[in-house]
Each structure stands twice: as C-alpha cells, then as structure tokens.
Amino acid sequence: MSVSVRIPTILRTYTGGAAEVSAEGATLAEVIDSLEKAYPGIAARLLDDTGKLRRFVNVYVNDDDVRFADGLETATADGASVSVIPAVAGGC
Amino acid sequence: MATPTIAHTPVSPGAFGVAVALSCRECGERYDLGPKFACEFCFGPLEVAYDFSGGVTREQIAAGPNNIWRYAGLLPVPADVAARPNLNPGFTKLVEARNLGRELGIRELYVKDDSGNPTHSFKDRVVAIAVEAARNFGFTTLSCSSTGNLAGAVGAAAARAGLRSCVFIPSDLEAGKVVTAAAYGGELVAIEGNYDEVNRFCSELIGDEAGEGWGFVNVNLRPYYGEGSKTLAYEIAEQHGWRIPEQIVIPIASGSQLTKIDKGFRELIKLGLVEDTPYKIFGAQAEGCSPVSAAWKAGHDVIRPVKPNTIAKSLAIGNPADGPYVLDVCKRTGGAVEDVNDEQVVEAIKLLARTEGIFGETAGGVTVGCLKKLVETGQLDPEASTVVLNTGDGLKTLDAIEATTGATATIRPSLDAFRAAGLA
Numbered sequence: 001m002s003v004s005v006r007i008p009t010i011l012r013t014y015t016g017g018a019a020e021v022s023a024e025g026a027t028l029a030e031v032i033d034s035l036e037k038a039y040p041g042i043a044a045r046l047l048d049d050t051g052k053l054r055r056f057v058n059v060y061v062n063d064d065d066v067r068f069a070d071g072l073e074t075a076t077a078d079g080a081s082v083s084v085i086p087a088v089a090g091g092c
Numbered sequence: 093m094a095t096p097t098i099a100h101t102p103v104s105p106g107a108f109g110v111a112v113a114l115s116c117r118e119c120g121e122r123y124d125l126g127p128k129f130a131c132e133f134c135f136g137p138l139e140v141a142y143d144f145s146g147g148v149t150r151e152q153i154a155a156g157p158n159n160i161w162r163y164a165g166l167l168p169v170p171a172d173v174a175a176r177p178n179l180n181p182g183f184t185k186l187v188e189a190r191n192l193g194r195e196l197g198i199r200e201l202y203v204k205d206d207s208g209n210p211t212h213s214f215k216d217r218v219v220a221i222a223v224e225a226a227r228n229f230g231f232t233t234l235s236c237s238s239t240g241n242l243a244g245a246v247g248a249a250a251a252r253a254g255l256r257s258c259v260f261i262p263s264d265l266e267a268g269k270v271v272t273a274a275a276y277g278g279e280l281v282a283i284e285g286n287y288d289e290v291n292r293f294c295s296e297l298i299g300d301e302a303g304e305g306w307g308f309v310n311v312n313l314r315p316y317y318g319e320g321s322k323t324l325a326y327e328i329a330e331q332h333g334w335r336i337p338e339q340i341v342i343p344i345a346s347g348s349q350l351t352k353i354d355k356g357f358r359e360l361i362k363l364g365l366v367e368d369t370p371y372k373i374f375g376a377q378a379e380g381c382s383p384v385s386a387a388w389k390a391g392h393d394v395i396r397p398v399k400p401n402t403i404a405k406s407l408a409i410g411n412p413a414d415g416p417y418v419l420d421v422c423k424r425t426g427g428a429v430e431d432v433n434d435e436q437v438v439e440a441i442k443l444l445a446r447t448e449g450i451f452g453e454t455a456g457g458v459t460v461g462c463l464k465k466l467v468e469t470g471q472l473d474p475e476a477s478t479v480v481l482n483t484g485d486g487l488k489t490l491d492a493i494e495a496t497t498g499a500t501a502t503i504r505p506s507l508d509a510f511r512a513a514g515l516a
Contacts, residue, residue, distance in 0.1 A: 019299060067411075088136070
C-alpha cells in the first residue's frame with residue numbers, strides 16, 4: 001500500500017525540505033513506521049511516550065480526521081493521501 | 093535544529109514592545125519572536141513571553157487612548173502603536189445590568205458589551221495585534237479561517253492598514269456575516285465544508301508556496317493575535333474599579349479567548365495593578381457544539397472533537413485548539429463549563445435585549461443562556477460580582493430570531509385601528 005503524506009513545515013527538516021513524501025502501510029500506524037525508517041526521528045514528533053498521537057497533532061486520511069475514524073488503526077488504502085497538520089490553529 | 097521557517101523581514105528592536113520570545117505552553121521550549129505558532133518538538137501552542145520588569149502603572153494606562161492601546165505596555169506591539177493606521181478597537185462598555193441581574197437573581201451583574209467594536213465583535217481586538225505583527229514581519233496579505241466575525245475584522249483592518257486581504261469562511265454562514273465581511277473589498281472565499289475543514293485548508297495553504305508572504309492571523313500569527321483577548325481582562329478590571337470580578341462567564345469556540353482573559357487577570361495581579369483576589373472562570377458552549385462542556389462534565393482532560401450542529405455558528409468549532417487549557421483554567425479557578433440548546437440561545441438573546449437593550453449575536457445568547465443555567469443549577473454564586481460577555485452584534489445573526497421576532501401588530505394609519513387592536 002503506497003500512500004502520499006503531506007508534511008507540515010515544522011517537520012520538513014526530517015524530509016530534507018520535502019512537503020510531500022510517499023510511504024507504505026495498510027494502517028496509519030504502519031505508515032508512521034514506514035516514515036520513521038525513511039526519516040529517523042519523525043515518529044517521536046508525531047507520537048507521545050505511550051505511542052499515541054500527540055494531542056496537538058491532527059492527522060487526516062483523505063478528508064477524514066483519524067480521531068473520527070480508528071485513530072492509528074485507521075486504514076490507509078493504496079493511493080490514499082495522509083495529511084499531518086498542527087492542531088493549534090484557528091478560532092480565538 | 094535548523095527548521096525551515098516562513099520567510100519574513102528581520103524584526104527591528106522594539107517592534108514587539110516588551111515581548112521577548114515565544115514559549116511552548118506544553119513543554120516550555122523557547123523561540124525567537126517570529127511567524128510561528130506550533131512547537132517544533134511537541135506541536136504545542138506557542139505563546140508570547142514578556143519582560144515586565146520595567147513595570148506598568150495605573151497612571152500610565154489612564155493617560156493612554158480610549159482603546160486597547162492604553163495597554164500597549166502589556167502587549168506585543170511597539171511603543172508608537174497608536175500612531176499607526178489601525179482600527180483602534182476596545183474600551184467597550186461594561187454595562188451594569190441591574191434588570192438582567194434582577195431577573196436572574198444575581199446581585200451584582202455586568203455585561204461587557206463587545207458589540208461596540210469597529211466591526212461589531214471582539215475580533216477587532218485580536219486582529220489589531222495581528223496587524224502589527226504582520227507589519228513587523230513584512231507580510232503583505234492578511235488572511236484567516238473564520239466563522240464570520242473574524243473575516244469582517246480582518247477585511248476591515250487590512251483596508252485601514254493598506255494590506256491585501258484574502259479570508260476563508262464555511263459556505264453556509266449567516267447572510268449578515270457574509271455581507272459584512274465582503275463589504276471591505278478584499279477576497280472572501282467560501283469553502284464547501286465546516287469551519288474545521290476551512291481551518292485545515294488554511295493550515296495546508298500556509299505550508300505551501302501559494303501562501304508565502306501571507307499573515308494568517310489565527311495560524312502563523314496566532315501567538316500575537318491571541319494576546320488581543322487579554323485586553324478584555326484589562327478593561328473589565330479597570331472599568332470595575334481596578335478589581336477583578338469574582339465570577340466571569342465567557343463563550344468557548346477554540347477556547348483561546350477564555351484562556352487569555354485568565355492570562356490577563358494573572359498579569360494584572362503580578363504587576364500589582366489589582367489585588368490578588370480569587371475569581372472563577374466559567375465557559376459557555378452551545379449544546380450542538382459542546383466538546384469542552386462534554387469533557388468537563390465527564391471529568392475528562394482530553395477533548396473529543398465533534399461535528400458542529402448549532403445556530404451559534406461563531407462558536408461552531410468542533411475541534412477546539414485550546415480546549416484542554418480551558419478545562420485547566422476552569423478547574424484551577426473553581427469555575428465550570430456549561431452548555432445550552434439552540435432554543436435556550438434564542439430565549440437568552442431576547443432576554444438580554446428585553447432587559448438591557450443589548451442585542452447580542454448567537455454567541456451572546458449562548459453566554460447569557462449559560463449564565464442563567466449556572467445560577468439555576470447552583471454552580472454560580474448569585475451574591476458574587478459577575479461579568480458576562482457579549483462578544484458580537486445581533487444584527488449579524490438576524491436569522492436566529494427572525495422566525496419568532498417581528499412587528500407585534502400591523503394596523504391601518506388611524507386612531508380607530510390603533511384602539512381596535514387593543515393598543516391604547
């Protein structure tokens with residue numbers, strides 16, 4: 001399963017400045033593992049010490065916030081688009 | 093670690109007044125003042141840190157203009173801020189609400205009426221600070237994701253400051269919000285989606301070259317922008333005779349305003365401008381978008397996002413960025429978070445209008461409705477001094493009450509008709 005992942009500005013040091021990279025995996029957890037292999041250190045930015053998504057990280061698979069789906073177990077079909085976005089935005 | 097940042101003009105000394113750094117609210121990591129909003133290590137929100145060692149006195153504040161710039165020494169703005177082209181919002185009325193207080197059984201009640209701002213909502217406060225940051229960073233386009241009020245505030249402030257504006261709103265907003273936002277002549281882009289989707293789009297745009305040179309007031313300028321809400325705390329305390337009210341009821345959308353009012357009160361105490369008296373902060377949500385209230389009632393410290401469904405569209409943020417901090421503040425101060433349904437929102441809009449002559453928007457209805465519920469359920473002390481916020485103008489959300497509000501009689505222009513209708 002090959003998916004494309006949009007990387008937010010603050011994580012682009014890990015991807016050599018790339019805003020979009022490809023990764024492998026049938027679930028979000030596997031996609032993050034795959035990112036970690038290619039870009040060591042990036043998983044610790046997305047996950048906390050207990051292995052859960054950090055509370056200020058939003059991840060979307062296609063157009064769906066994974067918190068409304070199955071979190072890290074959300075399926076990532078071949079060709080899916082994953083977006084990582086800082087949650088601290090908007091409102092007032 | 094070197095991190096790619098958004099290109100911006102180097103910041104000149106004094107451009108941000110006594111602000112000295114950005115600091116992560118989660119892990120404490122510090123950064124130079126720049127157009128950043130999330131911590132590189134934990135994604136936590138960055139906020140402005142100050143060096144207040146020079147002190148600020150009540151006299152200095154009183155000698156300032158009758159707008160938020162009287163508190164310039166407490167904000168991330170240059171000393172000459174009042175001389176720059178800006179909408180100069182703030183110093184709105186703190187109305188002693190005797191009639192509403194009597195009706196609700198509250199002894200000492202005030203309404204902080206922020207519909208008196210230049211574009212009729214509290215958003216002018218936060219945008220005023222963001223405009224100064226945008227200028228300092230050399231940005232030429234001012235932008236935001238908005239539920240309506242902010243779009244208007246950004247459009248107007250950009251017009252005054254001579255900046256280009258391009259703002260993004262959900263496509264299902266109230267007509268009053270759309271028209272008042274469009275009137276200022278900038279780009280107004282309606283996105284087919286809810287606010288959280290608009291917000292996500294803006295976060296992606298900012299990471300793309302298409303968004304280069306753009307100052308998004310509530311994304312890359314968010315640490316500065318949020319500080320504008322502190323001025324509500326400063327004004328309430330000053331207008332209340334340099335005393336912090338014992339209780340305050342504040343609407344929650346992202347939750348930023350509530351946490352910044354708390355920050356403002358704490359700064360006043362630290363600077364010795366007010367006595368260190370206890371205060372309780374209460375948060376108000378609409379039932380159709382109440383993720384913070386739900387977490388509060390369930391005793392959780394994590395917010396579960398929701399898909400909003402309420403007439404209070406200015407508060408319809410299903411994934412509130414500052415929600416966890418709202419829970420912290422309400423817990424620390426001994427307050428609470430409450431919610432009311434749409435019917436109660438409409439009743440509360442009418443109650444505020446009928447008793448105090450203040451026509452609030454739906455967010456005001458949420459806050460006054462929650463105030464009523466908090467008293468009725470014994471969560472709020474009716475004997476303590478209390479302030480409730482009206483953050484916007486009812487003229488922008490006429491749709492909320494037009495079905496149940498209108499002419500009370502229609503007659504021919506004659507005294508006979510007047511008498512026949514039982515009006516004499």
